[in-house]
Amino acid sequence: xxxHVGIILDGNRRLAKRLMxxxxxxxxxxxxxxxxxxxxxxxxxxxxxxLYAFSMQNFNRPKVEFDHLMRIFxxxxxxxxxxxxxxxxxxxxxxxxxxxxxxxxxxxxxxxLMDLTKNHSKHIVNFAMAxxxxxxxxxxxxxxxxxxxxxxxxxxxxxxDLLSTYLYMNNSPDLIIRTGGDRRTSNFLPWQSIYxxxxxxxxxxxxxxxxxxxxxxxEFNGRERRFGK
Numbered sequence: 001x002x003x004h005v006g007i008i009l010d011g012n013r014r015l016a017k018r019l020m021x022x023x024x025x026x027x028x029x030x031x032x033x034x035x036x037x038x039x040x041x042x043x044x045x046x047x048x049x050x051l052y053a054f055s056m057q058n059f060n061r062p063k064v065e066f067d068h069l070m071r072i073f074x075x076x077x078x079x080x081x082x083x084x085x086x087x088x089x090x091x092x093x094x095x096x097x098x099x100x101x102x103x104x105x106x107x108x109x110x111x112x113l114m115d116l117t118k119n120h121s122k123h124i125v126n127f128a129m130a131x132x133x134x135x136x137x138x139x140x141x142x143x144x145x146x147x148x149x150x151x152x153x154x155x156x157x158x159x160x161d162l163l164s165t166y167l168y169m170n171n172s173p174d175l176i177i178r179t180g181g182d183r184r185t186s187n188f189l190p191w192q193s194i195y196x197x198x199x200x201x202x203x204x205x206x207x208x209x210x211x212x213x214x215x216x217x218x219e220f221n222g223r224e225r226r227f228g229k
Contacts, residue, residue: 011204
């Protein structure tokens with residue numbers, strides 16, 4: 001049974017280039033596809049989504065593209081605040097990553113969404129923004145080190161379970177999908193994904209359809225998950 005799906009939303013720019021459009025058109029198409037994804041996951045009984053929307057490395061994008069991306073994010077987060085599905089489907093929105101690196105306006109809209117949906121519990125959507133897996137583990141280690149320094153935690157108490165509570169997200173996807181044709185994990189959830197099933201699709205993210213999600217779930221259900229045993 002698939003409850004938690006992670007997706008690396010890759011291929012927006014390449015699709016736009018293929019169609020001889022500006023890069024940000026691909027990001028607009030990608031954002032529209034995420035809106036549809038909410039409905040598909042609800043229909044298929046998927047409880048949790050974690051979407052790799054913006055990595056730490058994405059801050060190095062050309063300024064014109066970066067500015068358009070920020071505009072798209074801001075508009076989408078504003079639009080989500082009035083999306084009736086959040087209440088109807090009891091969707092909780094989280095943002096994981098170094099979100100303090102975004103503009104004050106984008107941060108404000110992120111926090112509004114999290115506050116509006118903090119008591120929702122049927123579905124969870126985690127947007128990985130300014131996210132990097134190594135950065136997540138580094139930030140967790142720093143927090144834990146401060147707790148040890150202050151005497152709140154004894155060094156002998158430190159184990160995997162304790163460290164995981166300091167991560168941005170303390171649960172694991174059943175499966176992770178990467179669109180766009182690349183066969184690498186790109187610093188996405190290295191701690192949480194050790195037993196996740198990975199699926200690499202050649203389709204660019206805006207080309208992804210409900211049928212693709214169903215096909216992945218069907219293949220997942222046919223795999224034997226041994227968890228190292």
